[in-house]
Amino acid sequence: MTTLRQRTFQPASRACTGRQTTIHSVCGYCATGCLLTVQGAGDAAPVPEGIVNTGAACPKGWEALTVLEAADRGTHPLRRDERGRWHVLSWAEAIHEFCKRLQSIGQRFGPASVAFLGSGQLPTEEIAFLGSLAKFGMGILHGDSNTRQCMASAVTAYEQAFGFDAPPYCYDDLELSDVLFLVGSNLSIAHPILWSRIRKSRHLRRLIVVDPRRTETAMVADEHVALVPKSDLELFYGIARVLLERDWIDRGFIDAHTRDFDAFARHVRTFSLEQVAARTGISPARIERLAEWIHTGERVSFWWTMGVNQSHQGVRTAQAIINLALMTGNIGRPGTGPNSITGQCNAMGSRLFSNTTSLLGGHKFTDHQHREKVARHLEIPLESIPTQPSWPYHRILEGIVRGEIKALWIVGTNPAHSWIHQGFFRDVVDRLEFLVVQDMYSTTETARLAHLYLPAAGWGEKEGTVINSERRVGRVRRVRKPPGEAVADFTVFRRIAEAWGCGRHFKHWTSPDAVFPLLASLTEERPCDLTGIQSYDQLETAVGIQWPFPASAAVRDHPSTTGRRLFEDGRFYHADGRARFVFDAPREPLEIRTERFPYRLLTGRGSAAQWHTQTRTAKSSVLRQMAPTSVYVEVHPEDACREALRPGQTVIVESARGRLHASLAVTPTVPRGSLFIPMHYPETNRLTHAAFDPESHQPSYKDCAVRLRPLEPWDGV
Numbered sequence: 172m173t174t175l176r177q178r179t180f181q182p183a184s185r186a187c188t189g190r191q192t193t194i195h196s197v198c199g200y201c202a203t204g205c206l207l208t209v210q211g212a213g214d215a216a217p218v219p220e221g222i223v224n225t226g227a228a229c230p231k232g233w234e235a236l237t238v239l240e241a242a243d244r245g246t247h248p249l250r251r252d253e254r255g256r257w258h259v260l261s262w263a264e265a266i267h268e269f270c271k272r273l274q275s276i277g278q279r280f281g282p283a284s285v286a287f288l289g290s291g292q293l294p295t296e297e298i299a300f301l302g303s304l305a306k307f308g309m310g311i312l313h314g315d316s317n318t319r320q321c322m323a324s325a326v327t328a329y330e331q332a333f334g335f336d337a338p339p340y341c342y343d344d345l346e347l348s349d350v351l352f353l354v355g356s357n358l359s360i361a362h363p364i365l366w367s368r369i370r371k372s373r374h375l376r377r378l379i380v381v382d383p384r385r386t387e388t389a390m391v392a393d394e395h396v397a398l399v400p401k402s403d404l405e406l407f408y409g410i411a412r413v414l415l416e417r418d419w420i421d422r423g424f425i426d427a428h429t430r431d432f433d434a435f436a437r438h439v440r441t442f443s444l445e446q447v448a449a450r451t452g453i454s455p456a457r458i459e460r461l462a463e464w465i466h467t468g469e470r471v472s473f474w475w476t477m478g479v480n481q482s483h484q485g486v487r488t489a490q491a492i493i494n495l496a497l498m499t500g501n502i503g504r505p506g507t508g509p510n511s512i513t514g515q516c517n518a519m520g521s522r523l524f525s526n527t528t529s530l531l532g533g534h535k536f537t538d539h540q541h542r543e544k545v546a547r548h549l550e551i552p553l554e555s556i557p558t559q560p561s562w563p564y565h566r567i568l569e570g571i572v573r574g575e576i577k578a579l580w581i582v583g584t585n586p587a588h589s590w591i592h593q594g595f596f597r598d599v600v601d602r603l604e605f606l607v608v609q610d611m612y613s614t615t616e617t618a619r620l621a622h623l624y625l626p627a628a629g630w631g632e633k634e635g636t637v638i639n640s641e642r643r644v645g646r647v648r649r650v651r652k653p654p655g656e657a658v659a660d661f662t663v664f665r666r667i668a669e670a671w672g673c674g675r676h677f678k679h680w681t682s683p684d685a686v687f688p689l690l691a692s693l694t695e696e697r698p699c700d701l702t703g704i705q706s707y708d709q710l711e712t713a714v715g716i717q718w719p720f721p722a723s724a725a726v727r728d729h730p731s732t733t734g735r736r737l738f739e740d741g742r743f744y745h746a747d748g749r750a751r752f753v754f755d756a757p758r759e760p761l762e763i764r765t766e767r768f769p770y771r772l773l774t775g776r777g778s779a780a781q782w783h784t785q786t787r788t789a790k791s792s793v794l795r796q797m798a799p800t801s802v803y804v805e806v807h808p809e810d811a812c813r814e815a816l817r818p819g820q821t822v823i824v825e826s827a828r829g830r831l832h833a834s835l836a837v838t839p840t841v842p843r844g845s846l847f848i849p850m851h852y853p854e855t856n857r858l859t860h861a862a863f864d865p866e867s868h869q870p871s872y873k874d875c876a877v878r879l880r881p882l883e884p885w886d887g888v
Contacts, residue, residue, distance in 0.1 A: 193208050193209065193210040194208070194209060194210070194648045194650060195207070195208055195209075195218055195221075195646075195648070195711065195714075196209050196631070196646065196647050196648035196650070197516070197637055197639070197645035197646060197647055197715070198228070198231075198232045198235060198516065198630075199235065199292065199516050199629075199630030199631070199637075199647065200229075200231045200232065200235070200516055200782055201231075201361070201362060201514065201515065201516060201782075202512070202513035202514060202515055202516055202517070202518055202519065202639050202640045203223060203224070203362050203364050203365055203639060203640065204223045204516070204637065204639025204640070204641075204643055204645055204715065205217060205221060205223055205224035205227075205228055205229075205232055205364055206218040206220075206221030206222070206223060206224060206645070206714060206715070207221075207228065207232055207235060209235070209236060209631060209648070209650045210650055214236065215228075215232060215233060215234070215235040215236050216228070216233070217232065220714060221714060222643075222714050222715060222734075223342060223364070223639065223641075223643070223715070224364045227364055227367060228364070229363045229364060229779050230779055230780045230793070230794055230797060231779070231780065231782055231788060231794065233793075234788075234791040234793055234794050235630065235631065236631050236650070236651075237790070237791050237793070238629075238787040238788065238790040238791050239611075239629055239630075239631055239632065239651070240790075241612065241790035243612050243613060243614040243790075244611060244612060244613075244626075244653075244654045244655075244657065245610065245611060245612055245613040245618075245624060245625075245626030245627070245655075245657055246626055246654050246655025246656055246657055247259045247260070247626060247655055247656045248260040248261070248262060248264070248265030248623070248624065248625055248626060248656070249613060249621075249623070249624040250264075250265070250268060250622070250623055250624075251621065251622050251623075251624075257624075262656060262658075262666065265623065265625060266666050266667060266670045267670065268623055269607060269623060269625075269667060269670075270667065270670045270671050272578065272604075272605045272622075272623075273285050273309070273578055273580075273605065273607075274671075276577045276578045276604060276605060277309075277310065279577075280575075280577050282310045282311065282312050283312045283313060283570070283575060283576070284575065284576055284577045284578065285309070285311050285576070285577070285578045285579075285580070286311065286312075286313040286314055286562075286567045286570070286576050286578075286579055286580070287301065287305045287311060287313075287314035287579070287580040287581070287582065288314065288315055288316070288317065288564070288567070288579065288580070288581045288582065288584060288586065289301050289302065289314065289315070289316040289317070289521065289525055289527070289582050289583065289584070290316060290317050290515075290521070290582060290583030290584040291316060291317060291318040291321075291322075291514070291515035291516070291517050291518035291520070291521040292317075292515055292516060292517065292583050292584070292630075293517060293521075293582070293583050293635075293660060294517060294520070294633070294634070294635020294636055294637055294647050294683065295517060295520035295523075295524050295635060295636050295637060295638065295644075295687075295690065296635045296636065296661060296683040296686040296687060296690070297633075297635060297659070297660045297661050297664070297683070298316070298517065298520055298521050298524050298525050298526075299524040299525070299526065299531060299686065299690055300660075300661055300664045300665075300677075300680060300686065301314075301525075301526075301582055301660070301664060302314060302524070302525050302526025302527060302531070303526055303531065303549070303676075303677070303680075304664050304667065304668055304673070304677065305526075305580075306526055306555075306556070306557055307549070307551050307555045307556060307673075307676055308555075308668055308671060308673030308676050308677065309667075309671055309673065310555075312557055312559075312561065313561045313562045313566075313567050313570065313576070314525075314526075314527050314561050314567075315525075315527045315528065315561060315562070315563055315564040315567060316521045316525045316527055317515075317564075317584040317586070317589070318514075318515060318518045318521040318522060318525070319563055319564040319868065319869060319870075320481075320564070320589065320590075320591075320869065320870060320872075321477060321480060321481070321513075321514035321515065321518060321869075322480060322511070322513055322514060322518050322522060322869075323480070323563075323864070323867035323868060323869035324479065324480040324481075324482065324485030324486045324488075324489055324864055324866075324867040324869045325338075325475075325479075325480055325485075325489055325511035325513075326522055326867065327486045327864075327866050327867040328485075328486045328487075328489035328490045328493060328511075328753075328867075329489075329493075329511070331486070331490065331751060331753050331866075332490055332493045332497075332750055332751050332752075332753055333738075333743045333744055333745070333750055333751075334698075334743055334744030334745035334746075334750075334751075335533065335697075335698040335699075335744035336522055336523075336533065337698055337699075337737055337744065338510060338511055338513070338519075338640065338641070338642060338737075339502060339503065339508045339509070339510065339736055339737040339738050340472070340508040340510040340641060340736055340737075341641045341717065341734025341735055341736050342365065342368060342640075342641050342734055343505065343734040344472055344505060344506050344507065344508055344510065344734075344736065345365060345368045345369050345372065345472075345474075346368050346369070346371065346372040346373075346374065346375075346506075347372075347374055347470055347505045347506030348372070348374065348375060348468075348470050348471065348472040348506040348507070349374050349375060349376045349377070349468050349469055349470050349471070349506065350375075350376060350377045350379070350464050350465065350467075350468030350470070350471040350472075351369065351375060351377070351378050351379070351471075351472050351474070352379045352380075352381060352471070352472070352473045352474065352492075353378070353379070353380045353381065353382075353388060353392075353474050353475075354381045354382075354403065354473060354474065354475040354478065354479055354492060355381065355382060355403065355475055355476060355477065355478015355479040355480075356380075356382070356388070356474060356475055356476040356477075356478060356512065357382070357384075357386040357387060357388045357389075357476075357478075357775060357776060358388050358474070358476070358512070359386075359387045359388045359391075359779075360386070360387055360388070360776045360777075360778065360779050361476060361477075361512075361775075361776045361779075362476075362512060363779050365512065366388065374470070374506065376468070377393050377394065377464050377468070378391075378392045378393045378394075379392060379393065379394045379395075379396060379461065379464065380392040380394070380395050380396065381396040381398060381403065381406070382395070382396070382397070382398075382478060383397060383398060383399065383400040383773065383842050383845065384397075384773065384775075384840055384841055384842065384845075384847060385397065385839070385840040385841075386840070390840075394461075394464075396453060396457070396461065397452070397842060398451040398452055398453055399450065399451055399452045399842075400771055400773060400842070400845060400873070400874060401482065401483070401484075401760055401873075401874050402450050402451040402452070403478075403479065403482075403488045403491070404484055404487055404488045404491055404757045405442060405446075405447050405450045405451055405757055406447060406451045406453060406458070407488070407491035407492060407494070407495060408438070408439045408442040408447070408491060408754075408757075409439075409442050409444060409446075409447030409448075409451070409458050410458060410461055410462045410465070410495060411435075411439040411491070411494060411495060411498065412439045412440060412442050412443075412444070412447075413444070413458060413459050413462035414462050414465065414466065414495070414498060414499065415436055415439060415440070415498070417462070417466070419462065419463075419465070419466035419499070420498045420499060421498065421499055421500030423500075424497075424500035424741070425497070425498060425500075427741060428497075428741040428742075428743070428748075428749055428750060429497050429749050429750045429751070429752060430745075430747070430749045430750070430751050430752070431751055431752040431753075432497075432498065432752050434752070434754075435494060435498075435752035435754050438754050439754075444458055444459070465495065465499055465501075466499070468501075469506075470501070470504065470505060470506030470507050471496075471499065471501045471506075471507060472501065472506055472507050472508050472510060473492045473495060473496060473501075473508070473509050473510065474510045474511075474512055475489065475492060475510075475511055475512070476511070476512045476514070477514065477775065477872075477873070478775070478873065479492070479511075480511070480867075480869060481869060481870060481871055481872040481873050482864060482869075482871050482873065482874070483758060483760055483761055483862045483863070483864060483871040483874070484755075484757065484758050484864060485864045485867060485869055485871075486864055486866040486867050487753070487754065487755050487757075487866070489509075489511065490753040490754065491754070492509045493509040493750075493753075494752050494753075494754065495509070496508060496509040497509075497750055497752065498752075502738055502750075503736065503737070503738035503739045503740070503741060504736075504739070505736070508736065511640075512640050513639070513640040516630075516637050516639075517637035517638060519637075519638035519639065519640065519642065520636070520637055520638040523638070523694075523699055524690060527560070527561045528560040528561050528563060529560065530542065530545055530556070530560075531545055531690065531693050532545070532690065532693035532694045532697055532699065533694070533697050533698065533699050534693075534697070535560075536556070536557055536558060536559055536560045537558065537559065537560070542556045542558070544693070545693060548689065548692050548693050549676075549679075549689070549693075550676075550678075550679070551676045555676070563868035564590075564868065565861070565863055565868060565870070566868070567579075568590075568595075568596065568599050571599045571600070571602055571603060572599055572602065574602075576603075577603060577604045577605070578603060578604055578605040578606070578607075579600065579603055579605075579606050579607070580607045580609070581606070581607065581608045581609065581610075581617060581621075582609045582610075582627075582660060583609065583610060583611075583627065583660065584610075584617070585610070585615045585616055585617045585618075585783075585784045585786055586617055587600070587615070587616035587617040587619075587620055588615070588616045588617070588784040588853045588856065589783065589784050589850075589856065590856065590870075591856060591859045591860070591861050591862075591870040591871075591872055592828055592856065592859055592860060592861040593829070593853075593856035593857050593859075594828055594829050594857060595828075595861060597620070600620050601620075605622050605623070606620060606621045606622050606623075607621060607622070607623045607624075607625065608620070608621035608623075608624050608625070609624075609625040609627050609660065609663060610624075610625075610626075610627055610786075611626075611627055611628070611629040611657075611786070611787075612786060613626065615784070615786055616784070616853060625663055626653075626655065626656060626657035626658075627653075627657060627658070627659070627660050627663065628653035628657055628658060628659040628660070629653070629787070630647065631648075631649070631650050631651060632649055632650075632651055632652065632653040632657075632659065633647070633649050633653075633659035633660070633661065633683075634646075634647065634648060634649050634659075634682075634683045634684065634707075635647045635661070635683045636683075636687060636707075636710065638718070639715075641717060641734065642699075642717045642718045643715040643716065643717045644701065644704060644710060644715060644716050644717070644718065645710065645714075645715040646707055646710045646711055646715075661682070661683055664680075665677070665680065665681075668680075684706075684707050687704075687706075687707065688705065688706070691704055691705075694718075695721070695722075696721075698719060698744050699718045699719060700718065700719040700720065700721040701718055701719075701720060701721075702720075702721050702722040703716075703720040703721050703722045703723070703724050704716055704720055717734070717735050738750075760862070760871070760874050761860065761862040761871075762827075762860045762862065762874070762875050762876050763876065764844075764876045765876060767878060768825075768826065768827065768876035768877055768878045769844070769876075769878060770810070770844060770845060770846050770876070770877050770878060770879055771844060771845045771846070771874060771875070771876065771877075772824070772826070772845070772846050772847075772848065772858055772859070772873075772874070772875050772876075772877045773841075773845055773846065773847045773848075773873050773874075774847070774848055774849070774850045774855055774859065774872050774873055775847070775849065775850060775873065776849065776850065776851075777798060777799075777849025777850070777851055778797060778798035778849070778851075779797075780794040780795075780797035780798045781794070781798050781849065781851040782851070783850075783851065784851065784853070785851050785852075798851075799834075801833075801834065801852075802831055802832065802833040802834070802848065802849075802852045802854050802855070803833055803834045803835070803836050803848070803849075804822065804824050804833040804834070804835060804836065804846050804847070804848050804879070805836045805837075805838050805840065805841045805846065805847040805848075806835060806836070806837055806838070806841060806846055806879065807837075807838070807839060807841050807842065807843045807844075807845070808837050808838075808839060809843055810843060810844065810846075810879070811835065811837045814879055814880070814881075815881075816835055816837075816879070816881060817835070817837075818835060818836065818837045819834060819835060820834070820835045820881065820882075821833070821834060821835070821881075821882040822834075822835045822879055822880065822881055822882060823879070823880050823881070823882055823883075823886055824846065824848065824858065824877055824878075824879055825858070825877060825878050825879075825880070826857075826858040826859075826860070826875055826876060826877045826878075827860075827876070828857065828858060828859075828860070829857030829858055830857065830858070831848075831852075831854035831855070831857055831858065832854075832882060832886070833848065833854075846877060846879060850872065856872075858875060858877055859872055859875050860874070860875035860876075862874070862875075
């Protein structure tokens with residue numbers, strides 16, 4: 172067998188040999204958006220001309236096609252009987268069962284009694300079809316996407332500050348910054364290709380990592396700011412105060428392009444350095460030094476990921492970062508910006524087109540003109556569009572508990588593993604009359620709970636587009652047929668529309684390439700305008716195109732420019748063209764540590780070879796060898812000594828909600844009083860606490876109270 176190490180040093184053209192046709196496709200894992208050469212034989216390799224990854228790929232990219240060959244791929248629709256046994260159905264029988272059961276529930280309990288959950292792993296055309304079919308065709312009121320778990324806080328922060336969900340950067344800014352902050356981001360593990368761009372920068376003078384853990388990324392930083400977990404907001408307010416007091420601000424930019432700065436200045440003056448130091452564990456002198464690095468930098472950029480977003484106050488923390496960029500004029504110029512790095516391959520597509528809490532194309536359900544525009548472009552009745560957005564994810568689950576939602580349709584996501592407080596989720600779905608799961612694999616934790624399972628094609632088996640972190644639209648290609656009776660999610664939606672009786676609403680939704688121009692037309696005159704992209708061929712020729720790319724730009728601009736950033740003219744998307752300084756008082760975490768539960772549990776990525784719930788990556792023998800296969804917990808040496816625990820020992824980690832067995836890893840990279848467990852193991856979310864940001868409704872995965880003890884004989888193995 173060819174090993175990953177052997178393959179890494181072979182040229183990218185390796186996948187172009189043989190008789191099979193080879194094509195280019197954007198990788199289907201993270202939102203970096205690497206371009207791969209793929210072919211049906213099972214080979215994938217990075218493309219040298221790829222703008223994003225320039226001939227590099229992480230381990231997951233190399234193994235992207237291999238995971239499709241797993242023995243537990245779903246190959247036929249399945250129905251579970253009252254005794255828990257699965258029965259194979261034909262597609263006609265499965266679609267009939269789907270429609271009959273959901274229509275019956277809707278007739279008995281009303282349109283709010285059925286809900287859906289989608290995924291940022293689906294191509295944009297499928298995400299849009301799911302949301303449109305559910306809301307405009309089937310009359311479902313409530314649905315959300317699993318991007319709620321990773322990007323909702325960044326979305327809300329950008330919307331409130333800029334007037335639209337608009338990450339302002341391009342990847343070139345990673346290499347053009349002279350001072351670069353990474354906040355709550357272990358970039359070398361989570362986004363290794365982006366990390367490689369930082370490492371080859373010729374401009375960088377100072378790399379600063381703000382993270383409670385001494386992560387792989389923090390180890391090579393010029394400065395690691397190991398603050399107390401969940402004290403980021405106070406730290407950034409303290410830095411802002413220093414910048415303000417020393418007049419290290421860009422008053423010209425503030426006056427010309429922002430609002431509410433004076434109120435923000437009054438707010439941060441209440442955060443003395445002594446107060447901030449006591450809360451964060453960072454000395455006043457060091458806080459002043461961080462502010463000085465921002466002041467002396469010519470091109471300062473701030474980048475954050477889940478360490479900020481997955482918090483009980485993630486929105487305000489993200490906005491504190493945005494405020495630092497605004498008050499110093501570090502936005503709209505090369506190497507600058509408050510920059511949120513997206514998680515899933517099509518989280519950006521989901522943010523714009525999932526039709527859940529916002530209407531297609533970044534429109535609003537509550538705006539009559541927006542509803543009229545969407546109805547006109549899609550040729551559907553205006554009254555079929557809801558006038559209110561959906562409940563977010565956790566409120567959908569609460570609706571099940573209250574008995575208001577009786578049926579749930581889950582597409583391309585595995586919440587029985589990934590949702591916070593896993594025991595609560597499993598208890599919730601047990602209350603449903605009907606659970607439908609549509610996924611590549613019939614063996615996921617969620618699929619095993621379903622009453623009806625629908626087998627879907629995976630990446631490499633279907634067509635469409637995705638939008639990466641720098642707003643670049645790229646093409647996803649089909650290189651092989653899905654196994655057995657599995658079909659693309661798009662085909663499933665098409666069949667449901669016809670059987671439900673709403674096919675007339677989707678007469679133009681015949682294929683992904685027919686849907687893309689329809690979606691692009693919806694974005695006309697929106698910040699995310701895509702009307703200059705006329706076809707898939709154009710995307711392929713340009714190797715991806717960043718939004719905005721309106722029809723007028725298509726005439727004068729070449730789309731394959733290395734990168735385009737937003738706000739170069741200082742104009743934002745609020746009606747007055749000004750950005751907002753948004754701020755609030757810090758909030759205490761909703762679960763505090765106690766004598767019984769004295770440790771704080773941190774979660775995050777454990778390896779570049781693991782991905783989310785490992786639904787796909789665990790299928791690769793190569794990737795399985797690159798990360799521990801069983802749960803481990805990292806603990807500081809002093810805490811291990813206090814608990815009389817030794818490295819490698821099996822221990823119990825327990826919260827008020829559940830417990831797990833783990834192998835003990837003793838390391839000084841974890842702060843005293845905290846434990847770290849990777850998010851990828853199915854046991855991890857037995858422990859997490861269901862706390863949510865009040866603005867974004869995003870779960871706070873990285874802060875719950877736990878205890879640690881040795882495995883005793885009565886605990887089992």
